[in-house]
Amino acid sequence: MHSLRTHTCGELRREHIGHPVRLSGWLHRKRDHGNLLFLDVRDHYGITQCVLDGSSPLFKTAEALRLESVITVAGKVVPRAPGAVNPRLATGEVELPVDALSVQSSAEPLPLQVNSDAEFPEETRLRYRFLDLRREKLHGNIVLRSRVIASIRRRMIEAGFIEFQTPILTSSSPEGARDYLVPSRVHPGKFYALPQAPQQFKQLLMTAGFDRYFQIAPCFRDEDGRADRSPGEFYQLDFEMSFVTQEDVFAAIEPVLHGVFEEFAGGAAVTPAPFPRIPFAEAMAKYGTDKPDLRNPLLIADVTDVFRDSSFAPFATAIAAGAVVRAVPAPDASGQPRSFFDKLGQWAREQGAPGLGYVVLADGGAKGPIAKFVDADRLARLGAATGGREGDALFFVCDRQPAAEKLAGRVRARLGEDLGLVERNAFRFCWVTDFPMYELNEDTKRIEFSHNPFSMPQGGLDALERSDPLTIKAYQYDIVCNGVELSSGAIRNHRPDIMYKAFAIAGYSRDEVEARFGGMLNAFKYGAPPHGGSAPGIDRIVMLLAGETNIREVIAFPMNQQAQDVLMQAPGPVPPERLKELHIKLDLPSVDSGRES
RNA sequence: GGGCUCGUGGUGCAGCCUGGUUAGCACACUGGACUGUCAAUCCAGAGGUCGCGGGUUCAAAUCCCGUCGAGCCCGCCA
Numbered sequence: 001m002h003s004l005r006t007h008t009c010g011e012l013r014r015e016h017i018g019h020p021v022r023l024s025g026w027l028h029r030k031r032d033h034g035n036l037l038f039l040d041v042r043d044h045y046g047i048t049q050c051v052l053d054g055s056s057p058l059f060k061t062a063e064a065l066r067l068e069s070v071i072t073v074a075g076k077v078v079p080r081a082p083g084a085v086n087p088r089l090a091t092g093e094v095e096l097p098v099d100a101l102s103v104q105s106s107a108e109p110l111p112l113q114v115n116s117d118a119e120f121p122e123e124t125r126l127r128y129r130f131l132d133l134r135r136e137k138l139h140g141n142i143v144l145r146s147r148v149i150a151s152i153r154r155r156m157i158e159a160g161f162i163e164f165q166t167p168i169l170t171s172s173s174p175e176g177a178r179d180y181l182v183p184s185r186v187h188p189g190k191f192y193a194l195p196q197a198p199q200q201f202k203q204l205l206m207t208a209g210f211d212r213y214f215q216i217a218p219c220f221r222d223e224d225g226r227a228d229r230s231p232g233e234f235y236q237l238d239f240e241m242s243f244v245t246q247e248d249v250f251a252a253i254e255p256v257l258h259g260v261f262e263e264f265a266g267g268a269a270v271t272p273a274p275f276p277r278i279p280f281a282e283a284m285a286k287y288g289t290d291k292p293d294l295r296n297p298l299l300i301a302d303v304t305d306v307f308r309d310s311s312f313a314p315f316a317t318a319i320a321a322g323a324v325v326r327a328v329p330a331p332d333a334s335g336q337p338r339s340f341f342d343k344l345g346q347w348a349r350e351q352g353a354p355g356l357g358y359v360v361l362a363d364g365g366a367k368g369p370i371a372k373f374v375d376a377d378r379l380a381r382l383g384a385a386t387g388g389r390e391g392d393a394l395f396f397v398c399d400r401q402p403a404a405e406k407l408a409g410r411v412r413a414r415l416g417e418d419l420g421l422v423e424r425n426a427f428r429f430c431w432v433t434d435f436p437m438y439e440l441n442e443d444t445k446r447i448e449f450s451h452n453p454f455s456m457p458q459g460g461l462d463a464l465e466r467s468d469p470l471t472i473k474a475y476q477y478d479i480v481c482n483g484v485e486l487s488s489g490a491i492r493n494h495r496p497d498i499m500y501k502a503f504a505i506a507g508y509s510r511d512e513v514e515a516r517f518g519g520m521l522n523a524f525k526y527g528a529p530p531h532g533g534s535a536p537g538i539d540r541i542v543m544l545l546a547g548e549t550n551i552r553e554v555i556a557f558p559m560n561q562q563a564q565d566v567l568m569q570a571p572g573p574v575p576p577e578r579l580k581e582l583h584i585k586l587d588l589p590s591v592d593s594g595r596e597s
Numbered sequence: 598g599g600g601c602u603c604g605u606g607g608u609g610c611a612g613c614c615u616g617g618u619u620a621g622c623a624c625a626c627u628g629g630a631c632u633g634u635c636a637a638u639c640c641a642g643a644g645g646u647c648g649c650g651g652g653u654u655c656a657a658a659u660c661c662c663g664u665c666g667a668g669c670c671c672g673c674c675a
Contacts, residue, residue: 029635036632053632067625086635109626111607116636118609118624123667176675196675223674452675488675561668 004072010046012077012091022074023048023096024104026134027065029115037062039098040115041073044139049086049095050075058101068107068114068131074100122552126566129557141554144264145542149216151263152237152538155256161214161239166201168194168218171519178222180232188583194220197535199454200520202240203492206531207523214239216538224561227550228484230539231563234551236487237541240533246475246491249532250274250431257479257486257536261427264545271429275479279434284402288326288409290435293483294428296416300408301386303327303396312373315357315398325398326408327386330415333393334362340418341368344395347414353407357396361388368393413483427481427544434458435476438469438505449506451476455490456532457502464501479536481544489534496524 005024012021028042035054039062040047050073052059065071075097086092111127112120114134125132132138157163172179172193179193195201197219205213217238225231241249254273261270276294283292286299304324307315315325333340341358348356359366359374361383366374374382388394395415397408416422437457439450447469455474457463463472475491493499499521503513514521542554552558559565579586 029637031634031637032631033634033637034631036634038634038637040635047635049635051633081633084633084635089635092635109607113608113625116624120608121604121667124608173675177673199675221674224672226674227669229674449675454675562666 001074008045009041009043009048010090012048012094012096014079014093016077017079017094018076020074020076021096022072023050024070024072026114027067027069027071030065030067032063039065039071039073041071046090048091049089050098051095052098056098058098061103062098062101065103066107066109068110068134069103070105070107072102072104073098122560123566126558126560129567133556138553141542141546141548142556144546145554148260148264148542148545149538151260152256153216155259156214156237156239159212159252159256161212162210164202164205164210164213164215166195166198166215166217170195170201173199176221180220180222183582183584185582196221197236198238199452200517202238202533203454203520203531204523206240206242207526207528209529211242212239213241213533217535222563225559225563228540228543230551230555230558231561232559235538236535237538238533238535240531242529242531244491244530244532246433246477246532249489249491249534250277253479253534253536257429260541261545265427267425269426271427275429275431277431277433280432280436281434283432284405288405288407288412289483290432290478291480291483291485292430292432293413293416293422294430295423295426295482296412297421297423298329298412298416299387300412301327301329303382303385306378306381306385307398310373310378312370315396318398322400323398324401324404325396326404327382328395328397328408328411328415329386329388330393330395330419331421332391333419334360334391336393341393344411344414348407348411353397353399356411357398358393360393361390364390429479429481432478432480434473435478436470437472437474437476437502440470447506451488452490453503453506454492456493457498461495461498461501464498464505469505475532477534479534484540484544486540487534487536489532491530491532494524494528494530496521499524
């Protein structure tokens with residue numbers, strides 16, 4: 001008989017009755033009746049109830065075991081009495097009387113309880129991650145992650161993609177987030193950068209003729225964390241295809257995402273392919289965000305013209321000065337108490353708005369604080385623009401367009417939530433397309449790339465030469481699920497001439513472009529295929545499928561919000577001789593902040 | 598860099614607004630009782646400088662100021 005186990009703790013059934021078996025696992029729970037002791041032994045696969053009575057010489061040892069100690073038990077499987085069967089346990093029809101017991105590893109009293117789903121502080125959970133990972137939920141999330149990644153990999157390979165690895169020690173990318181830098185010992189004063197994404201490598205692989213690339217790619221960005229954004233590092237399903245249009249990219253990845261979500265969504269509805277395509281400008285207008293949550297049925301309407309020259313002075317004057325008015329409908333809100341409207345107005349002020357105008361459509365007319373400024377004609381036009389019907393309320397946001405869109409988007413999200421309109425048990429995908437190529441930096445008044453500088457401008461060189469840069473769109477798209485941005489992607493700019501021009505508009509000279517992306521630019525001078533791709537975030541996909549709202553719940557060893565690994569104590573100091581070897585002298589900020597290590 | 602919230606035995610919470618008994622409850626821990634439980638039950642016990650520093654007060658977990666830490670958000674995230 002194997003010295004550690006003949007079966008796993010999730011394996012024993014009626015058919016094993018009478019078999020001599022040996023199990024190893026963690027002591028999950030103990031029920032001590034004085035002369036009868038139940039031990040629940042747990043491993044990755046399940047839990048098996050083991051039992052001893054007072055006549056056993058092992059009884060005292062077993063009684064004294066602390067939870068989470070690792071033990072090995074042996075005995076002959078017996079059936080449970082009919083009334084003692086536990087239907088909630090896969091192994092619940094049998095139990096194991098313990099004839100032999102050895103302690104492989106005893107546990108100290110626990111800083112967090114493994115056999116409970118009680119909440120523990122984030123710091124404790126991270127410091128004792130190995131304990132947290134034993135707990136059912138997190139353990140399950142990490143298993144789910146593995147299965148999701150395996151499914152993605154299988155589907156990508158079946159779709160004809162080839163998996164690659166690309167360098168982790170590479171060069172600093174010129175745009176975007178801060179890089180993590182790694183000093184070179186051999187080249188004093190020079191640094192590698194960890195890739196923010198394998199962007200240039202995958203484009204080089206396309207130029208090398210591999211046609212369809214993918215990678216479960218680690219990406220490193222020195223940016224602050226959020227609930228849905230792990231600081232430091234994360235994983236993307238990075239893929240790229242040659243000789244494709246935007247529609248070809250969509251058609252390639254939609255079945256993969258749809259398939260993975262169907263496979264793991266547990267019966268929740270998943271948007272069938274093709275996913276809706278929403279141009280960026282429309283997304284901002286109708287949903288007030290570039291990552292619309294399509295589970296929320298509410299649509300924002302432009303009612304600027306309704307309030308233009310109206311007697312409601314705050315709006316009318318703002319409109320004359322260039323503001324717009326956006327309306328968010330609140331279906332059947334007329335029955336809501338006054339406090340509902342007051343609370344929403346208060347919340348809007350907390351968001352930085354002066355307030356939230358509204359009218360309630362009731363008794364064939366309009367009610368509410370600004371209703372008296374809305375005559376019958378304007379009321380009819382409001383109804384027509386918003387689809388608002390008797391019994392609905394309409395909330396108004398008035399500001400310059402970008403701010404109005406953004407706040408209206410928040411109002412839409414909030415109303416959808418508060419009124420219980422957001423679809424449950426569904427994964428609703430869409431593409432947001434036609435992002436602007438450039439945007440104006442309000443602080444510097446300079447034109448900057450609004451997304452990826454390697455995207456192909458719509459209209460090509462011609463557009464760059466003839467159009468107002470702020471009107472040019474790019475073949476740039478995001479995929480969004482339930483209001484979570486899963487990825488952005490693009491048809492790339494594979495033409496050096498167009499690239500020089502595109503960068504020139506953003507203020508980069510030919511020399512700068514060559515200095516910064518010489519490698520890729522040079523490659524494009526020797527025959528580059530038109531190509532494009534995208535890179536959905538693996539962590540976010542798993543987060544959605546696991547029903548979690550925090551990305552740390554699907555990462556085995558995440559960092560905290562300050563980008564520290566409190567389990568491994570990273571980042572940490574290094575001995576002076578290592579710094580010397582790397583030609584590095586520290587120039588630390590003065591200590592008066594009081595912060596150490 | 599900024600805003601909000603939180604910080605009370607190992608852990609989760611209560612007490613704080615309205616200052617005044619021995620800081621309370623649950624889980625875990627230690628000891629005891631108990632032969633069919635499956636969150637076992639029952640009894641007892643140990644464990645707290647109320648994050649830290651300063652101030653107000655006869656008196657501070659409680660009020661004030663500062664500071665440190667955590668989470669969430671803004672900035673940032675091609």
